[in-house]
Amino acid sequence: MSEDIEKLVVLAEVLDVSPPAPEVRARLLAALQGSERWTLYAGEVAGAFGLTRDDALEALRQIEGGVWQPGIWPGSVLLRTPALIAARALVARIPGGVEIAHHSHVTRELTFLLDGELSEEGRVYRSGELIDKAPGSAHALHCVEPCLVVFGLPA
Amino acid sequence: MERARHGDVAAFGELYDRHAPMVLALMRRILAREAHDLLHDVFIEAWQSAREYDATRASVRVWLLVRARARAIDRLRRQRRERNVRVLLPTRRAHDPIDEHQLAVRQALSKLEPSVRETLELTYFEGLTAREISDRTGAPEGTVRSRLARGLSHLHEALA
Numbered sequence: 001m002s003e004d005i006e007k008l009v010v011l012a013e014v015l016d017v018s019p020p021a022p023e024v025r026a027r028l029l030a031a032l033q034g035s036e037r038w039t040l041y042a043g044e045v046a047g048a049f050g051l052t053r054d055d056a057l058e059a060l061r062q063i064e065g066g067v068w069q070p071g072i073w074p075g076s077v078l079l080r081t082p083a084l085i086a087a088r089a090l091v092a093r094i095p096g097g098v099e100i101a102h103h104s105h106v107t108r109e110l111t112f113l114l115d116g117e118l119s120e121e122g123r124v125y126r127s128g129e130l131i132d133k134a135p136g137s138a139h140a141l142h143c144v145e146p147c148l149v150v151f152g153l154p155a
Numbered sequence: 156m157e158r159a160r161h162g163d164v165a166a167f168g169e170l171y172d173r174h175a176p177m178v179l180a181l182m183r184r185i186l187a188r189e190a191h192d193l194l195h196d197v198f199i200e201a202w203q204s205a206r207e208y209d210a211t212r213a214s215v216r217v218w219l220l221v222r223a224r225a226r227a228i229d230r231l232r233r234q235r236r237e238r239n240v241r242v243l244l245p246t247r248r249a250h251d252p253i254d255e256h257q258l259a260v261r262q263a264l265s266k267l268e269p270s271v272r273e274t275l276e277l278t279y280f281e282g283l284t285a286r287e288i289s290d291r292t293g294a295p296e297g298t299v300r301s302r303l304a305r306g307l308s309h310l311h312e313a314l315a
Contacts, residue, residue, distance in 0.1 A: 016183075017176045020194055025171060028198050032164045039203045040162055057203065115162075127162060128206070 035061045038114055038148075041128065048110055048130055049152045055083035063091060063114075063148070073098050089152030096146045104138035107153050116147035156215050160205050167205070171198055174216055178223045185227035186234075193230060197223045236273070236292065263313035267306055270294070274302040275310075 038060040046056035059081045068077040075095040084090055089110075096116070111118070111131040118125045119142040125131055133139060158166035178197060182190040201219060208218055264272055274288060285303065289296040 017180045020175050020179045021191060024191055024195050025168070025175070028171060028195055029164060029168055031195075031199060032167060032202055036199055036202060037162075037164075039199075040160075040205060042203050043207050 035064050038063050041112070041114055044128070044130070045112055045150055048112055049084075049087045049089045049150065050154060051083055051087050051089075055081075055087075059084050059091065059150075060114075068093070073100060084150075087152060088155060089150055092147075092149050092151055094143045094147045094149065096143055098143045100141040100143075102138060102140040105133050105135055107135050109133040110150075110152045110154060111141075112150040112152075114148040114150065116149075117144040118142070118147050118149070119144050156205065156208060156210070159202070160208065167198075167202060170215065174219050177216065178219050181220055181223050182227040185224065186231055189230060190227070193223075193226055197226050200226070263310050266313070267309060271302045271306040271309070274299055275306040 039057050042053055042056045042060055045051065045060065046053045049056075051059070059079075062079055062081055066079050066081075068079050070076075071078040071092055071094070073092075073094055076098065077093045079091040079093075091114075094116075109131075110133075111125075113125050113127055113129050113131075115127050118131070120131060120139050124144065156166075156170060159170055175194060175198070179190055179194050182193050182197075186193065197219070200222060204222075208215070212218075213221070264275065267275070270292075273292065274294075285296050285299045288294070288299045292299070294302070
């Protein structure tokens with residue numbers, strides 16, 4: 001811990017502490033259950049897909065309330081933002097039980113799991129985990145539970 | 156924090172209950188006003204960065220206090236800049252004739268984004284160049300130029 005931070009903590013100890021107004025807590029929790037819910041993963045999504053942090057935040061905020069389009073897997077929907085399109089990525093909601101048939105990759109493919117449970121030939125991935133497939137690799141996926149993922153084919 | 160890192164909003168609420176009073180007290184010490192607004196922003200940013208938190212580097216309380224201090228100082232600096240600009244703005248005296256064009260300019264200015272308005276005011280009321288505004292506000296020179304162009308375009312449309 002740096003000397004400056006130690007001073008800050010010591011100073012904070014002697015401050016006149018009083019509870020914040022209850023509406024601040026209510027507003028915060030409402031945001032975390034709404035548009036900010038998935039921004040928890042902003043750093044990892046930005047890093048994996050080559051987005052700026054602001055672009056990742058913007059895309060993740062669109063998940064609750066953004067415009068979704070039908071996807072290629074049964075019952076799935078897709079979300080694209082200009083920054084995701086530029087990064088050759090998209091967000092997908094896939095119902096539980098969907099099988100993504102065995103396929104191979106010409107280019108690298110990234111799948112970041114925001115929510116749900118995804119099985120890759122026996123190995124189970126959960127929220128916050130990244131599946132990174134190299135060019136030439138192959139796999140099949142099974143959505144054990146409804147999944148919310150960011151897919152990308154980085155250049 | 157470990158549960159919050161995995162998306163547990165209720166756990167983050169508990170973390171808020173534990174640390175928000177001290178975070179607010181620190182920001183009140185730095186800022187006379189707006190500390191409550193900033194408290195919300197600090198905890199939203201903490202949520203967005205929760206997965207990068209490293210318990211071996213700092214306790215949660217220190218991590219939050221460092222963020223809160225940085226945000227409060229940023230806000231304080233911006234308030235000071237805005238106060239400086241306001242002092243330099245010409246004010247109309249009561250007996251000045253009403254100039255409809257001036258009124259229209261002021262109304263159009265009031266509708267601009269604060270950063271765009273500040274750029275216009277610094278350019279026109281202080282005569283600063285884009286480079287000097289960049290040095291003063293911290294915005295890149297290109298951003299200053301685009302804000303200036305955007306502000307002029309808006310004024311042009313509003314006053315056409």
